[in-house]
Amino acid sequence: GAVVSQHPSWVICKSGTSVKIECRSLDFQATTMFWYRQFPKQSLMLMATSNEGSKATYEQGVEKDKFLINHASLTLSTLTVTSAHPEDSSFYICSAAPDRNTEAFFGQGTRLTVV
Amino acid sequence: QKEVEQNSGPLSVPEGAIASLNCTYSDRGSQSFFWYRQYSGKSPELIMSIYSNGDKEDGRFTAQLNKASQYVSLLIRDSQPSDSATYLCAVNGNTGGFKTIFGAGTRLFVKA
Numbered sequence: 001g002a003v004v005s006q007h008p009s010w011v012i013c014k015s016g017t018s019v020k021i022e023c024r025s026l027d028f029q030a031t032t033m034f035w036y037r038q039f040p041k042q043s044l045m046l047m048a049t050s051n052e053g054s055k056a057t058y059e060q061g062v063e064k065d066k067f068l069i070n071h072a073s074l075t076l077s078t079l080t081v082t083s084a085h086p087e088d089s090s091f092y093i094c095s096a097a098p099d100r101n102t103e104a105f106f107g108q109g110t111r112l113t114v115v
Numbered sequence: 116q117k118e119v120e121q122n123s124g125p126l127s128v129p130e131g132a133i134a135s136l137n138c139t140y141s142d143r144g145s146q147s148f149f150w151y152r153q154y155s156g157k158s159p160e161l162i163m164s165i166y167s168n169g170d171k172e173d174g175r176f177t178a179q180l181n182k183a184s185q186y187v188s189l190l191i192r193d194s195q196p197s198d199s200a201t202y203l204c205a206v207n208g209n210t211g212g213f214k215t216i217f218g219a220g221t222r223l224f225v226k227a
Contacts, residue, residue, distance in 0.1 A: 043219035103149050104215045106158040
């Protein structure tokens with residue numbers, strides 16, 4: 001199956017700093033990628049849809065100025081958590097699909113801990 | 116109404132039994148439906164995809180889709196302890212652009 005690579009797999013940062021997470025589709029082009037957040041024992045929550053060459057579409061309640069998304073190429077999307085705080089500690093997962101009618105493939109996830 | 120609804124469980128079945136997981140969705144125009152399995156602390160992995168009404172079998176797994184009822188299910192036959200995980204129903208939405216929406220997931224425990 002298709003491969004989506006996410007990096008880093010875990011990161012610990014100090015409160016107030018910014019963290020960048022990368023999501024790459026390794027063997028297909030993805031005009032659309034998705035970013036999810038998952039708190040312990042809760043479901044995956046879609047944060048935003050990343051569109052290559054245009055602005056991301058954020059879900060209601062997600063701060064676009066705090067979670068910066070850049071989709072500069074057909075194989076790379078980045079999520080930057082700016083001015084991170086302990087409440088931003090979570091499991092962040094990206095996914096991508098070759099097209100709208102196929103399954104999404106997930107990155108390995110990034111566990112962010114803000115101390 | 117949530118876009119994709121699942122019973123959160125936990126669903127507990129004995130080893131060797133059939134586990135039945137259910138999901139309903141609200142977007143009548145949805146065309147693509149998926150079941151993912153997620154182990155604690157890991158990313159979801161695809162179990163089944165289904166696109167047309169009826170049953171689709173793959174090994175011990177059978178997905179069932181009824182678009183008229185906006186209902187999709189997953190049956191796991193001969194359940195094994197290794198099947199214990201959270202099962203996520205996902206739907207590719209057709210309104211508001213292309214995006215995959217997940218249900219909250221059903222936790223399954225298979226007792227040895």
